[in-house]
Amino acid sequence: MADWDVLVAGGGNAALCAAIAAARQGRRVLVVEAAPKFYRGGNTRHTRNMRCAHDEATSTLTGPYSEDEFFEDLMRVTDGNTDEALSRMMIAKSKPMLGWIQQQGVRFQPSLGGTISLGRTNSFFLGGGRSMLNALYRTAEGLGVEIRYEHEVIGLDIRERRFHAATVRSRDGEEVIRAAAFVAACGGFQADIDWLKQGWGEKAENFLIRGTPYNRGTVTRMLIDSGVMQIGDASQCHAVAIDARAPRYDGGIITRLDCVVLGVVVNTAAERFYDEGEDIWPKRYAIWGRLVANQPDQKAFIIFDAPNIPRFMPSLYPPISAPSLRELASKLELDPDVFERTINEFNSAVIDGKPFDTNAKDGNTTEGLAINKTNWAQRIETPPYYAYPVRPGITFTYLGVKVDHDARMVMADGAPSDNLFAAGEIMAGNVLGQGYAAGIGMTIGAVFGRIAGEEAARHVA
Template sequence: MMIGASTDYDVLVAGGGNAALCAAISARRAGASVLVVEAAPRFYRGGNTRHTRNMRCAHDEATETLSGPYFEDEFFDDLLRVTGGNTDADLARMMIAESKKMLTWIAEQGVRFQPSLGGTLSLGRTNSFFLGGGRAMLNALYRTAESLGVEVVYDAEVVGLDIEGSQFRAARVRHAGTETTVRAKTFVAACGGFEANIEWLKEGWGEIAENFLIRGTPYNRGTVLKMLIDSGVGQIGDPTQCHAVAIDARAPKFDGGIITRLDCVVFGIVVNKHAERFYDEGEDVWPKRYAIWGRLVAAQPDQIAYIVFDAPSLDLFMPSLFPPVKASTLGELAGKLGLEPAALERTVAGFNDAVQPGHFDQTSLDDCRTEGIEPAKSHWARRIEQAPFYAYPVRPGITFTYLGVKVDRRARMLMDDGRPAANMFAAGEIMAGNVLGQGYAAGIGMTIGSVFGRIAGREAAALVSSTCPSSEAA
């Protein structure tokens, strides 16, 4: 589809991922005319949603695809734990309450879920996995949106915003080599953070950001976010806070996705370029701690680290895209990694001496721990002594950033002075910092996107309807 010379819509949605589509579908079902402008080409549509696998929603009982209940209070406690309390509690509780409706609503939009998963991920009770993954989920949402009459344009980047006070008037959209002014009664920003903008990352992180890998889309450069902040929309979040995991150092600079993530940290030790351990690898179950490891590796020399383990652990975790580095001795392994062999052997020996007897249980917080060593390993501590030995090199993998725009319970953007914007809404990563001040729990990004996307679309359509009573339900 091409953007016409004269365009006028009820709702303009910037972005093409989960949050954007939930907003578009919600608005269209309420009778609004909707245009979605996606900066990526059609094949790469959907931002980071393409790389997702699941979403975390509260529910009161087991279902066909979830192994047990996950009550609102437990969800909130998990959120407080991973964020260290750095969250807007009112918004977070509202989001969690609304999430209970999302599993049904999202399925009504054509998204299918698969039976619960156990194993290393430990998410069978809390998280619903998309049948076919994130791309299948996206395709279902796009089919529904387009069948409802939502218009979608690809390779269409918002390059300018006409905002008077707190009132959105129009957007300049670059498409097919030309810029077109798109007018709309309401605007929904659902176009991600700025993780693909390395220069912006450097403003918070310094030059070490050059060594970061961007595991998500290269199209999230924060263009709309910056324009909104410059136009007086309230800002929230720390520019250095983000979803940052340890991913394979051999991954591409952009778009490596979920298959470059490594889930084996809890089963081995992690050392830096000096072959020294620097954090408790067994602090908690992996879904509640995997997103701290990108930041931990970022703090190490040259932003590089190595996950080291032995033969008994090889089949305990989900494999990634790249095979592990393999060797018959620790010294040989160190040589392949570019580490000092004596240093790695010394670190492993010290760790092995500190391991206490216990009953290993990969599915729970077991009693396998260390004593007399810093940092300790709290759980899943087993001696690393059975050849062959393995390792993965890892670097910080940035998924999305938390610096964003402030919103209220109706997904309305809040201006610098705290007033709600007249007709501007936000959903997804661009406002995730309201809920995620720091840290992450698996699947919560999709929860933020779908819940606030649905609210944003509903509220945008209601605003249009209140000013234009002739709107009819689609």
């Protein structure tokens, strides 16, 4: 006889949505979280919002966001590298998710100032990710879900497409836990630098990990080794440009920088290397981690001037400033002559005259440069001048396990598993073959978490 109806591995948004959904069906649910209680929740601790389709404006959303528009945005950021049928299903189920997750105690607020272009598409959590997470934990525990912290899954007994038990290690030793159904919702492997190197090589040594050091992908490895189908590759991930002064782990949302569209980005050779105005920021901010990763020393600098300081959310760390471009270059340890030439050439190429608007492509561009800035081009000419040093910040990886529309894991031979389910970052690669749009990670976790919990409960029945 099983010890539990449903065993959930993980402690973030996806895991809690699965646990709550199963518990609401009357099932006995155990959640095992590898991290200590303070660090519970993985990347959910650092989130601010989630992206859901909706038909009209609300008290916290400024307008409608249709399923078709959501799907078009997803296709654009992934360049079509997604399971279209699965993604359309997720988007359709994101509409009722706004109501369902509020029923679990989560509250929303209007878009935060400085969060460029998100007020219509994304719902912001009142109090941020930790507040959202705390609400889900309160609801889960109120439904009788048992939570065990510092309990790491180190072994899985999977035979003939069926989960039988998990070996879990805690301070008290090792324990075998049997369950009628298993939900893997324990994140990616971004904290395993050696695994990242399989996709990125030695560059990964310079990557910063935005979340905790507990997401090492041990369950992902065990599932694949046990015959579950792998999707994705080790080089695909949600990677953004974050403040280079952030700690190696757990810097979180406060180290992210949203000011790229307001200036220019140069590498350590003081040269620009990509169009900073390619598209609306929430649809393109996640390309900058990969871009910086391919620059010398995996480092770059965002450069802007005084009028842009109030237009974005700053990092935890203050920008580096100077009264002249040459002095700024010296502080950044860049060649002053090359740096000054890069900025002056950019300024001379700016063709402006249209209203400056960060909520839409404004057509203010440059002409004649090897790499033109196609929107939001404005001269960097008003001192003081500012810079943020940035490095690649890895949020989560896309290599994971294949699932079907019921969040059921698919085996390597294409057959569905019997009682294995997955939600969140561990299966995000089904939707995100590459690229990212702001808030979609939370959508994947919540939608597939709810499905996984309900389907696991149905399997037990």
